[in-house]
Amino acid sequence: MAHASSYQPTSSFGQWLDARLPVGRVMHDQFMTFPTPRNLNYWWTFGGILTFMLAVQIATGVVLAMHYVPTPEGAFDSVETIMRDVNWGWLLRYSHAVGGSMFFLAAYIHTFRGLYYGSYKAPREVLWILGVLILLLMIATAFMGYSLVWGQMSFWAVTVITNLFSSLDAVIPGLGTKLVQWIWGGFAVGAPTLNRLFSLHYLFPFLIAGVVVLHIWALHVPGNNNPTGIDVKGPRDTVPFHPYYTIKDGFALLMFVLLFAVLLFYAPNLLGHSDNYIPANPLQTPPHIVPEWYFLPFYAVLRAIPNKLMGVIALISSIAILFFVPWLDTSKVRSTRYRPIYKWFFWVFVVTAIVLGYLGSQPPEGWYLIFGRIFTAYYFLFFLVVMPVVGLLEKPAKLPGSITESVLGPDEPLPLSVPKARQREQVL
């Protein structure tokens, strides 16, 4: 949100630098005084958590790479060496592996937050699209990282997922096979494949960091959305980012890190599959191939469709459809809080995503397959039918007059200059 800069460097070096490279000014204006809606709840703390998790993954990843060997003969053993011999290796590897899960947990909460409060609607479409792009890059990164362990699950996940591209053979014969061999660098998943997955697993997090900068930039042009979904109408509706939200985000981060620590120190393998502690064997497929939990809903969608090419198209669409949400939703109000009908569809959608996750972990037979199809159908109907149609038919509930009114109630007579929250604080 454009606001006048109040940055005043006091030291002479600060003034000197400010005239040459005003990084201090940008930081001050964007992260200290930045006017932020006064009513943000805890669902708004996950952006900061995500930034923290990206830093954790990069820091632990770069040091893991100092010990990791990207060859079919060396990979599995080098991960075990990290776990047993490298100083603190167990901590680094478990932080990175559990960190991947925590990163996705935060990303999914953050995304559902955006869906619930309509944060994708004008003027935040580009912000939303950049977020979906980050999610896609994260999915690619985690997939490639998981392959590096070169256990049975790693190997067979790479095999099955790269083979998805061979479905293009049904469109242009030979194209899919060529593409898959290009990805593999051979005629099967092997040494060249592992080496390039390592190279790209190292690269992608830095691409993510780049898109995160754009994402925050795109956030700071219109400013934050908020739980009411109504626009900021004046200075009374906002508080400076620091200390109000640095403290709130910091507290939420602490709670999140606590959960991270419990998993990391007490159940580091809870979310992983034990088959990945068996070295990769290209001649034997494990009885059940299951991806990490954060891919399960998409895996369920893939398997719900009996045709190979259509399954792949459904899988890709299930994520890509998020790009179009800003235009699929026809509602005039942003926040689901004020949408009495849509609200129900939204929560059914949340349940759908969770149930699909469960179904993705089960073999695709009998009732699992039937329910997989029903929930996959709802997943797409939610975006393609519910969003456009309910938005047109529904009469939204009455919106509060302003953000401040939603916090303090409509009747409070207020001095124009000092928000109530701050008056109270001065007393304390």
Add this chain to the structure above:
Amino acid sequence: MADTDHSPAQSPLLAEDEPTRRDVILVAAAGFAAVGAAAALWPLLDQMNPDQSALSVATTELDLADVDPGQAITVMWRGKPIFVRHRTDEEIAAAKAVPVDDLPDALARNANLPDDAPATDENRTTKGHEGFLIMIGICTHLGCIPKGQAPGDNKGDYDGWFCPCHGSQYDTAGRIRKGPAPQNLAIPPYAYTSDTKVKIG
């Protein structure tokens, strides 16, 4: 091309939207740069294709003398498992009994035959060696290794191979009968170099 208005080189007599010499140079230069960039990009992409060493280790020889009827062996070729099964007479008869029109994939998928050869049992093997079925042991769905080579394996409803990943079932000629796999198990290029010796690739 609006900003060419300010060009001192532009003749005032030219109409507003007429292309100038400068426009031509601009388009030519940008086009040339684009071609150059695309040419520079190609090695960066093509390096990922299978390299010379991957292409060169492309043949495997094996001896079938010791493989008795009912037995199966698996060898590696180009990093892929090759299934060899010495079929029993009953297995061959079962495969021959199926009309090609009833198969989900009616093509032989045999690299030694024309692409449109039908999936008869004869076309899945070599004349004079009908007992031996030699195939790439990779499920044509998403690349898992079907069960059916080891004695205790689940061979599926058609007594051939069963893929544990998504339940594809292949018959005793390696043809897809049930499940999501779109094609019959592929037959690699191979030739008998003697009565019992086979060269794959």
